[in-house]
Amino acid sequence: MGLKVFFENNYLKANRRFIMGTIAYQSPVRKWTFEFWEGDLIPSDQIKLAAEIINQSFFTPVAFKPNSTRQDEASARIEALQRVLQTEISRNQEYEPLNVAKGLGRIHIIPKLDEHVEIGFNEILVLDEVPVQLPPVAGIITTKPSTPLSHINLLAKGWGIPNVYIKNAQELFKQYNGWWVEFDARRDNYSIKRADNSQLDEYQKRLKERLDVMKPRSDLSVTKLAGLSEQRASSVIAYGAKSANLGELIHARLPGFTIPPGFTIPFFYYDQFLKENQLDNAIYTMLNDQKFVHDPAYRRAYLTRMRNQIQQGRMNAELRAEILRRGHAEFPGQGVFARSSTNSEDLPNFNGAGLYTSMPNLRSDDQLIEGIKTVWASVWNFEAYEARERAGIDHMKIYMAVLIQEGINSESSGVMITADPFNRTPEAINRGSIYISAKRGLGMKVVEGQRIAEQVVFRPIANSVQVLTRSEEDSLLTFDEHGGIREIPIGGERAVLTDEVIRRLATAAAGIKKVFGGKDQDIEWAYMRGQIYIVQSRPYIPGG
Structure with missing residues (x-):
């Protein structure tokens, strides 16, 4: 049996011999869940059957965790089915690396960041909120989650520094405030320890090795608008x-x-x-x-x-x-x-x-x-x-x-990259993956990373949409009739993008990547009245 036939028989067809899934303990919410691969087109009746059989034989209640918008919609119709959504897990997550790297610097805990707080380039910041802008620093630790395509994380990738979310970080790192430390952000965990004299000596040595001054190219003879x-x-x-x-x-x-x-x-x-x-x-x-x-x-x-x-x-x-x-x-x-x-x-x-x-x-x-x-x-x-x-x-x-x-007064906006920033393994199933983050209204909040966006990954080989988080926004930005923008409140947690729009965005992203020589792209987009607009494309820096 070839791989294609195996996928069709066990993941795509409703008439199947086996129901194939995973049971896992979700430590952030302290619950057991069963789940299916995000590309599985399992129908509602089989989700219900799996829930009944698993809960009859398992030692403790097991909730269903939908991994795609289709599974979310199919399971929402099942009466009395206990569910755990990825948003709930993410909200209770204790650690999330946005850019994995090692940083050497002085811990600076900042309860409230404003223009009066002085920040040094040799500091590892511990912040209570995701900043809109930062000067160069040695590392970033925040106590509120963000997204891998926030401007701050793109800068962190360019600077080669760690950028992570750690729950209660200001309390956890109180003992290190003002001390030089080595902070190592890994995909599954992190470590922090006080730096020794040899590390500080090496740091000072590297600091003296000044880079050659870079002179960006320009042509000032062009006067045409x-x-x-x-x-x-x-x-x-x-x-x-x-x-x-x-x-x-x-x-x-x-x-x-x-x-x-x-x-x-x-x-x-x-x-x-x-x-x-x-x-x-x-x-x-x-x-x-x-x-x-x-x-x-x-x-x-x-x-x-x-x-x-x-x-x-x-x-x-x-x-x-x-x-x-x-x-x-x-x-x-x-x-x-x-x-x-x-x-x-x-x-x-x-x-x-x-x-x-x-x-x-x-x-x-x-x-x-x-x-x-x-x-x-x-x-x-x-x-x-x-x-x-x-x-x-x-x-x-x-x-x-x-x-x-x-100006596009968009219904939804966001960013996407022609890669999965959370999973860089070489398996065929991840080839061509497109990561998309989205919010309602104008896209400033997405790129600034101020609120959790809806985050999905589209995998073209499996034609699947994996939901990472739903948007937690309580307001959106829209044009003001007198100029500029204004913020208006919204309510309810619901999907920002349909699967159809996600697939259209993914197709656009794949085409844009080809235009720029097959190099992965970081793309800003807007959506209004059924039309996708592209407002920026730049090379994507994968970072650590």
Whole structure:
């Protein structure tokens, strides 16, 4: 009997000789469960039969754990069936590694993270909540779960540091606060121990071996406000990675999704703006201020003043007129996004996720112009500066393009990668897996990692959808009619995506991966009125 016939007879057909599953103890909820492989198309009557037989012969009650949306729906119809959902298990989980790695640093327990808390690059942070942004650090431990595609975790992968969820971590690590430790985050567990002198000596030695300064490429001769359809991947040196990659996808003409239309203001105009407002000299002075270099609190305040100066600068009159002309012609009466697109993201060993600012739903002329200046100013976000400094990137060679793009007031949004970040085993069943996280409304909360998203894995070989978590959100973000976004409450735990939409997203992701040479991709998407929109694709960093 071949493998295909075996699968069909035992997992796909309703008329089967055997019911094949697993009984396991779920320690986070202290319950025994029986479950089936997520690709098993077992019908309701056989789930009920299995529950009856198992509970007649087992020494303690055994609940059913559905592993797919189909099993969830089939079992929900069975009267009196005791169930344990993956969401309940995840909620009570004590440890989850988001990026496995070893870190050496000083433990810093932070009950409440705000702009007044100073963070060192040599610290392993113990946080009570998932941050939206962080400067480079030696490790991240949070007491609230997050997702592997949050901006913070993408940065952690790029920095090669551990990033984990540990229940009650602030209490568990109280004895280590302020001490240098070695923290080893593994897939199944973690270890922490105080560092010895030899480890600290080796750390100081590595610190002195400064990386060669990286100078990202740019072409300041390009002055055209180019539509996305006029760009290709090679346009990155004038329009930045985000914009150029979207242009490449438009040229690929893949079915099943749409790229929202837009045009991009190239690097030339960021450079022009700085020079016309005498800000290039001000930036040079700032970067050579020795107190700025050595004092983090002073540096943070100086960068805030620099962003304010950029915001107050005057945009070139001809450029302003051309931007507004294009905006009125291409997006009449619509809100648009001003998206950051730099030459300092998606570089080797430097992801740049979440470091720069994008502005949503800009509706008036003033909102659009001020939004563009906000994006330009975000080159000097504290976290962006710190990350570039750690990576050895020349700050004076950084340029910001701005993508002006149709705003999609999405019903659901999220991120997906063309791999399963939780299971990197080489088994054939995992080949081509697509991980998807999703939330209702606009996608900011997903990429920021502020709330648990719905997380699923689609395995094309088995044509199965495995549900990892359901969304725990109690609100969603939507466009405000006056510009910007607003938050509105929602209720009830229910599926964000149907199996049909999941399969459509997975098909889109697989096609996008092929466009970029078969390299795994980290993709941001939106869904509205039956249409899938792709708003970003960047190389995925698998990390540890």
